[in-house]
Amino acid sequence: MLQLLKIEWLKLKNYRTFWILSGLYIFSILGLNLIVFRIQQTIYEAKEGQGMAEMILGRTPYSFPITWQMTAYVSSFLLFIPGLLLVICLTNEYSFRTHRQNIIDGWNRREYISVKIALAFILSAVSTVFVTITAAIFGFASGSSLSFDSFQYIPYYFLQACSYTMVALLIAVIVKRGGLAIGIYFLYSLIIENVIRVFLNFRGDNLGQFLPLQSSDELIPLPILQNVQKRVFEPANPTVMLVLVLVYLSAYVYFSIRKFETDDL
Amino acid sequence: MAILTVENLHKTYTNVQALKGVSFTVPKGSVFGILGPNGSGKTTLLGIIVDILRATSGSVKLFDEVPNPTHRKRIGTFLETPNFYHYLNAVQNLEIAAAIKGHGKEDIDRVLQLVNLDQRKYHKFSTYSLGMKQRLALASCLLGNPEVMIFDEPTNGLDPVGIAETRELIKKLNGEGKTVIMASHLLDEVEKVCTHVAILQKGTLITHGHVDEILAQEDIVEAGAADSSQLLSILQQYPGGGKTSLNGHLEVAFSPGTADLEAINRFCFERGVTLNHLRLRKKSLEAKFFELTQNKN
Structure with a gap:
């Protein structure tokens, strides 16, 4: 596997689009959290509302230990970017037809698709590392002292990132064409799944939470206003969601391998 | 030893029968031409041999064995179009091909010189003319000095000098004892370069054997x-x-x-x-x- 990853590195290291987007993505994680952090400061430090915010909203969301959950929650809105990177990496190969050449030159199909799946997990891990750092930065900036109490939201975030990148990978392997895959991926992750969720929620008791990406979103609920949230709808059962996310991830891995191994390339 | 044995190969796409029971054997040391008009199934046949297409039925053997990736590492293949990363230069592209084949970088300069591409080796693939892309694909085939090479229309898109050079190269490789399997729709190319020929039409193998016998001019x-x-x-x-x-x-x-x-x-x-x-x-x-x-x- 290490040898395969080295070759993947040869493909990526001089690919400027990839690095520019990655750089902007990391900057955006910091930036988006900074925006929300500033809003928090404005609300909690307003003179006339002394204590009110704390009473209604709960503790400042960027202070330890809630910062792990808050930063993961806010950053998850940017998860379509690692997915986009993965779609680009895969569909490039289809349009350059290098996916065929790699096989012709002596990789077997399993090796080719495994290294792409590994890439999805690596990108998710890197994203998780930056989110962890960001969470710590804002935790300290809130003037609280380090605590790892609800640190489980960081591994949850990793699973959520894996869900987004693996859905992207699966769409790319099925669709193969760059523009179309990007379009479908964005529309599905940002709009279509939410539409389906709303419809399902009409029909049954919060059925929408079991959808592929939504189930991973449910792992990290918004940490403020939780009392209010509880009155509006039943919060998802974390254990059920965790199992469901793992089942979905295994399904993505299985179907992408199967698709690539049986197709004409 | 047979380099390649194809037995009763069938390939059906959604609506088209691309191959209808093709069988032949490529002997070691030959230049084996697969001749046929456009759409006769040449590329489909080669695609199945290198495992990028799945045969509907029938069998392929490489070096008298069931094909596996190790065989493909010993074969230099150029199929249909030059397939490279557009944003990388020639050397970077060949580094990837060499790494997949399990070689180091040591052979890259030699093969680029062989195809006269060393002058432009640090330019991006996307800036190359069709002829240069074609040469890079040939260079990639030559990496690691493989004993067998598969070329699909190797002179397509080349200028007359490039065509002559490529044909010379194929003859030279054959002179060194290497086996070359090439698809072509050009009769006189097959006649000039090949020792053996198989003629394919609409997915059916019409005849195969020595070029002298099959293309003997009455x-x-x-x-x-x-x-x-x-x-x-x-x-x-x-x-x-x-x-x-x-x-x-x-x-x-x-x-x-x-x-x-x-x-x-x-x-x-x-x-x-x-x-x-x-x-x-x-x-x-x-x-x-x-x-x-x-x-x-």
């Missing part, structure tokens, strides 16, 4: 006389003459090198016919090809 004798029908009946009795046909002049086919104009002239004169036209020519390769492909229809 002698054609054209003859004319005032009374064509009398001439026809006389020439039909001429010993050694093959098929006769009326095509402006009367045409008689002879196996290569056996037509004797003097004897024909005497033969006709002795039977009371004076010729007003007598000419010997070679049957064109194209005509030969049409004959081969039409007999089976």
Whole structure:
């Protein structure tokens, strides 16, 4: 596997689009959290509302230990970017037809698709590392002292990132064409799944939470206003969601391998 | 040892039967041409051999074994189009190909020199002309000095100099004892370069064997006389003459090198016919090809 990853590195290291987007993505994680952090400061430090915010909203969301959950929650809105990177990496190969050449030159199909799946997990891990750092930065900036109490939201975030990148990978392997895959991926992750969720929620008791990406979103609920949230709808059962996310991830891995191994390339 | 054995290969796409039971064997040390018009199934056949297409039924053997990725590492293959990363230069692209084949970087300069691409080796692939892309694909095939090479229309898109160089290269490789399997729709290319040929049409293998036997060009004798029908009946009795046909002049086919104009002239004169036209020519390769492909229809 290490040898395969080295070759993947040869493909990526001089690919400027990839690095520019990655750089902007990391900057955006910091930036988006900074925006929300500033809003928090404005609300909690307003003179006339002394204590009110704390009473209604709960503790400042960027202070330890809630910062792990808050930063993961806010950053998850940017998860379509690692997915986009993965779609680009895969569909490039289809349009350059290098996916065929790699096989012709002596990789077997399993090796080719495994290294792409590994890439999805690596990108998710890197994203998780930056989110962890960001969470710590804002935790300290809130003037609280380090605590790892609800640190489980960081591994949850990793699973959520894996869900987004693996859905992207699966769409790319099925669709193969760059523009179309990007379009479908964005529309599905940002709009279509939410539409389906709303419809399902009409029909049954919060059925929408079991959808592929939504189930991973449910792992990290918004940490403020939780009392209010509880009155509006039943919060998802974390254990059920965790199992469901793992089942979905295994399904993505299985179907992408199967698709690539049986197709004409 | 056979380099490649194909047995009763079928391939069906959604609506098209691309291969209908193709079988042949490529002997070691040959330049094996797969000849056929566009859409005859050449690329499909090669694609199945290198495992990027799945055969519907039938079997392929490489080096007398069931194909595996290790075999492909020992074969330099250039299929259909030059497939490279557009944003990388020639050296970076070849580093990837070499790494997949399990070689180091040491061979890259040599192969780039062989195809005259060393001047532009640090330029991005996307800036290359079609001919240069083609050369890079050939260079990639030569990495690690493999014993077998598969080329799909290797001279497509090259200028006349490039075509001549590529054909020389193939002959040189064969001279070093390497086996080359190449697909082409160009008859004279196959005739000039190959030792063996398989002719494919609409997914059916029409014939295969030594080039000299299959593409042997028959002698054609054209003859004319005032009374064509009398001439026809006389020439039909001429010993050694093959098929006769009326095509402006009367045409008689002879196996290569056996037509004797003097004897024909005497033969006709002795039977009371004076010729007003007598000419010997070679049957064109194209005509030969049409004959081969039409007999089976």
